[in-house]
Amino acid sequence: MIPQECKNTPQSKVFCPTRILTAGNAIELRDWAKAAINQGTTVLLIDFSQVSFMDSSGLGALISINQMVKLSGGQIRICSLHGQARMLFEMTNLHNCFHIYPDRQAADVALFQKAI
Template sequence: MSGILDNVRGNELRRQVSGLITGGANTFLLDMKEIKLIDSSGLGALISVMQIVQSANGKLFICSISEQVRMLFQLTKVDRIFQIFADQEEFNRQILATLEVDKKG
């Protein structure tokens, strides 16, 4: 994703995630390093995507948010419902390693 997360891009994100779930995916990492701005419909789309993923017993994570996006998340309190990582490396260390252990266990 890049640029502005708005209604058009939010709808596209919902379609992509729904298609991936249909294909069997259940763990998602949204890398937002290229997102400069999120409007209200984009924020609603993120929440909708989270609900789609959760209803399929999946998990959704976010990484690499800008300071402006972080402030929006804090103001709207959505930082409390998303698990946010500094970058993909932190996600890999904390989550993927845990998922691999769970598969082996």
């Protein structure tokens, strides 16, 4: 599943996990985010378009990443959240804690507008 980086700039990295985000690979996602932050990345975008299932460990990894990013002065954005993963965000009310965009294009537009 991890890692599959999709599109990067010096200040932002896009990560595209595939299939599932569970205890088996949540640590990998956290390690990817930590390395990106240590390299000076200020915006992490996680594209959920290919994720079909996420458990509480995957959600915990995202919460941990959110804390790391905020401490470094950056931000995490999520796009293309759908199905079971979206339901998990809504059930835990975490959809109110993250910048969530319907698709990658909307996330890119929002990021560009903020940069202006």
